[in-house]
Each structure stands twice: as C-alpha cells, then as structure tokens.
Amino acid sequence: MQLSRRYGVAFARLRLESPFYGGKMSTRCVRSAARFAFCLAGLILSLQVSVHAAGKTRTYYIAADEVNWDYAPSGRDEAMGMDFDAIAKGYTESGPHQIGRVNKKAIYREYTDGTFSQLKQRSPDQQYLGILGPILYGEVGDTLKIVFRNNATHPYSIHPHGVLYEKDSEGSDYNDHTSGANKEDGCVAPGATHTYTWQIPERAGPGPSDPSSLFWLYHSHCDELRDVASGLFGGFVVTRRGMALPDGRPKDVDREFVTIFIAINENESWYLDDNIRDHCTDPQGVKKTDFGLAAANGIVGTIATTGFAATNIKWSINGYIYGNMPMMTMKKGDRVRWYVATLGDFNNAHTPHWHGNTVLVAGQRTDVLAVTSAQMITADMVPDAPGIWLYHCHISDHMLAGMVARYEVTDK
Numbered sequence: 001m002q003l004s005r006r007y008g009v010a011f012a013r014l015r016l017e018s019p020f021y022g023g024k025m026s027t028r029c030v031r032s033a034a035r036f037a038f039c040l041a042g043l044i045l046s047l048q049v050s051v052h053a054a055g056k057t058r059t060y061y062i063a064a065d066e067v068n069w070d071y072a073p074s075g076r077d078e079a080m081g082m083d084f085d086a087i088a089k090g091y092t093e094s095g096p097h098q099i100g101r102v103n104k105k106a107i108y109r110e111y112t113d114g115t116f117s118q119l120k121q122r123s124p125d126q127q128y129l130g131i132l133g134p135i136l137y138g139e140v141g142d143t144l145k146i147v148f149r150n151n152a153t154h155p156y157s158i159h160p161h162g163v164l165y166e167k168d169s170e171g172s173d174y175n176d177h178t179s180g181a182n183k184e185d186g187c188v189a190p191g192a193t194h195t196y197t198w199q200i201p202e203r204a205g206p207g208p209s210d211p212s213s214l215f216w217l218y219h220s221h222c223d224e225l226r227d228v229a230s231g232l233f234g235g236f237v238v239t240r241r242g243m244a245l246p247d248g249r250p251k252d253v254d255r256e257f258v259t260i261f262i263a264i265n266e267n268e269s270w271y272l273d274d275n276i277r278d279h280c281t282d283p284q285g286v287k288k289t290d291f292g293l294a295a296a297n298g299i300v301g302t303i304a305t306t307g308f309a310a311t312n313i314k315w316s317i318n319g320y321i322y323g324n325m326p327m328m329t330m331k332k333g334d335r336v337r338w339y340v341a342t343l344g345d346f347n348n349a350h351t352p353h354w355h356g357n358t359v360l361v362a363g364q365r366t367d368v369l370a371v372t373s374a375q376m377i378t379a380d381m382v383p384d385a386p387g388i389w390l391y392h393c394h395i396s397d398h399m400l401a402g403m404v405a406r407y408e409v410t411d412k
C-alpha cells in the first residue's frame with residue numbers, strides 16, 4: 001500500500017517536472033494522472049503478490065518403516081583401509097554382550113505415491129544419505145504436503161523445523177489446549193496415515209546473511225528422545241524466492257551434500273530389547289547399564305569403552321561409521337553446498353572438520369563447524385585441492401568411535 005502510494009506520487013512528480021509534458025499541467029490533470037499511476041502500481045503489486053502466493057504445492061509420500069540398518073556394511077574400517085581394530089570391533093561385532101553393526105530401526109522412506117507400494121529409489125550419488133529420511137525441497141512461497149504412513153509398530157510423527165504450520169501439522173503432542181483433529185498429528189498410530197501441510201513463507205527461507213538456500217531438520221516427535229534414537233530423522237532444503245530450479249534446488253550450486261553427525265544411542269531406541277535378543281549370544285547376561293571404564297586399548301576417560309551401553313552408541317554420520325559412508329564426490333572448482341546438522345541426546349555436540357578444503361559460513365571462513373543438537377548450518381565450498389579427504393568429527397574420541405567419512409575432489 002505504502003509502496004503503491006509512493007510510486008503514484010513519483011509518477012505524478014515525474015510528469016509535473018518533465019519537459020515532455022511542457023513542465024506545467026493543470027491541477028485537475030495532475031490529480032487524475034496521480035490516481036491512474038496509483039491504481040496501476042497497486043495492480044502490478046497485487047498481481048505480483050498473487051503470483052508469489054500461489055507457489056507450488058510439492059507432495060511427498062513418506063513412511064516410517066522398520067528395517068535392519070547396517071552401520072558399517074563393508075565390514076571393515078574404510079577410512080583407514082584396514083580391518084576393524086579392537087575399539088572398532090566393540091561397535092561393529094556382535095558377541096555375548098555386544099549387538100554389533102546391524103540394528104533394527106525405524107527410518108523414514110519415500111514412496112512414489114499414496115498407495116505406499118513402491119519405494120522411490122535413491123540414485124547412486126545419493127546413497128551417502130544413508131539412514132536419513134528423504135531430502136525434500138521447496139522454494140519460498142511453496143507448500144510442502146507430506147502424506148505420512150506409519151508402517152512401524154510404535155506411534156510416530158513428523159515434526160518440521162522452520163516452516164509455517166497449523167496445529168494439525170506440527171507433528172508433536174503436548175498441552176497446547178487443542179483437541180480433536182488437531183491432536184492427530186502428534187502420535188500417528190501404527191498402520192495409520194496423516195497428512196501434514198507445511199507452508200514456506202519468507203521467514204522460513206534464507207535470511208540476509210544466508211546463501212540462496214538453507215536446511216531444516218524434521219524428525220519424529222511423539223516420544224522425541226526414543227523416536228530419534230530409533231532412527232526417525234531427515235531434513236529439507238528451502239531455496240530463496242527466484243533462486244530455485246523447477247525441482248526446488250538452488251540454481252547457483254553444482255553439488256549439494258547433507259550430512260548429519262549423530263551419535264545414535266541404541267540404548268534409547270524402542271528396539272533395544274529386539275536387538276539384544278536377535279544379536280547378543282548371551283542375551284540374559286547383558287547388563288544394560290554397563291558403560292565400562294576403559295577403551296579396549298586401555299585408555300581411560302574416553303567415550304569409547306568396552307561396556308555394553310557404550311558400544312551401543314553409534315557415532316555416525318548419516319548412520320555410517322568408520323568410513324563406511326559411500327564416497328561423496330565433486331569436481332575441483334564446483335560450487336558445493338554442505339548442509340550440516342546434528343540431533344539427539346547430550347552426546348550430540350560435534351565439530352565437523354573437512355581436510356583439504358575450506359568453507360564459507362555466513363561470510364566467515366573456516367574448516368571446522370560447531371553444532372549441538374538440532375542446530376543446522378549451511379556451508380559453501382569451492383574445492384581447489386583434488387584428492388580423497390577425511391571428513392570427521394574433531395572431538396577426538398568421537399573420531400576414535402567411528403565418526404569419520406571421506407569425500408573426493410576429482411580434477412576437472
């Protein structure tokens with residue numbers, strides 16, 4: 001409104017002062033010209049608003065599925081290029097009082113349509129996403145519609161960060177004085193389906209110091225601690241208005257990588273007892289509270305001890321430990337965008353570090369980030385150093401416990 005008025009006044013002034021109009025016009029003429037300009041500017045502005053407000057509705061079909069997740073599918077330490085050492089064996093081998101690298105979990109998986117009969121396959125270059133739910137995309141002005149099917153045996157939900165939602169689309173249940181349909185989003189019963197509607201207004205998009213896109217987490221929030229430990233988390237990218245390709249990805253970026261550094265605490269999982277039963281050879285003898293005192297190599301004071309409960313925390317990136325994440329590859333000179341986050345209990349304060357190349361975060365240069373639970377950071381890299389490089393948590397014992405991946409920069 002204010003803008004329209006300003007345009008109208010400016011237009012009238014232009015005509016008044018313009019020699020083209022002879023420099024002088026009657027007051028009546030000026031008034032009608034101003035009115036015309038005012039209306040025209042108003043019309044243009046309202047047209048723009050309606051075009052923007054329309055946006056796109058992007059529909060995703062996501063289920064919570066129970067799977068057997070393997071934290072280290074190759075069965076060896078790929079980061080070091082060797083067999084597991086004594087410490088790594090604690091996290092990866094099953095035994096009398098060790099579950100090992102395969103754990104029953106619930107994860108978000110994307111399907112092609114509302115029948116939930118066909119999984120949407122991930123391309124080879126997306127395999128590194130591992131345990132994460134599907135990465136969704138939206139541009140400011142869009143709406144995300146999430147059709148959620150709970151195929152699991154516990155009630156779960158999807159709670160998003162950042163976006164605009166009403167009470168039936170929050171994915172969380174607490175004393176908010178709502179009732180009826182507004183309660184159906186928080187704990188979706190096994191076998192049930194719920195549709196969440198998330199709008200992406202300006203305040204969910206990149207701020208003045210952000211690059212053209214940013215990252216938001218989503219996760220189950222029926223019983224937040226246990227649901228996240230069970231494996232239900234993922235995220236979505238929001239691109240600035242006018243900066244998105246048709247599929248929502250930012251147009252000024254060549255490669256994007258989402259990495260969630262997460263100590264997945266299997267002791268907090270809904271499936272702990274299933275995993276003890278299925279993988280420990282002496283399930284009756286398991287002491288669930290045993291955190292141990294020393295590491296397998298005798299070092300005291302780290303988190304990497306031999307206790308049952310300690311070996312049951314998987315210090316992962318996207319659900320992979322000890323370099324088992326499929327290689328993230330990019331070319332020298334690519335415009336690479338990293339979305340980095342963490343989630344979960346008090347174990348989740350991490351310092352992701354790139355060897356070989358540096359990143360820009362909100363205009364500041366670094367090669368180490370600091371993230372604590374549910375923080376989300378966007379970092380831009382233009383790699384100039386070709387090679388295979390370590391990408392790991394810089395907290396030393398997290399690294400010892402397997403929080404290590406690699407990325408590869410190829411020469412053009």
Ligand SMILES: [Cu+2]
Nearest residue numbers: 350393395398
């Ligand atoms: Cu860490």
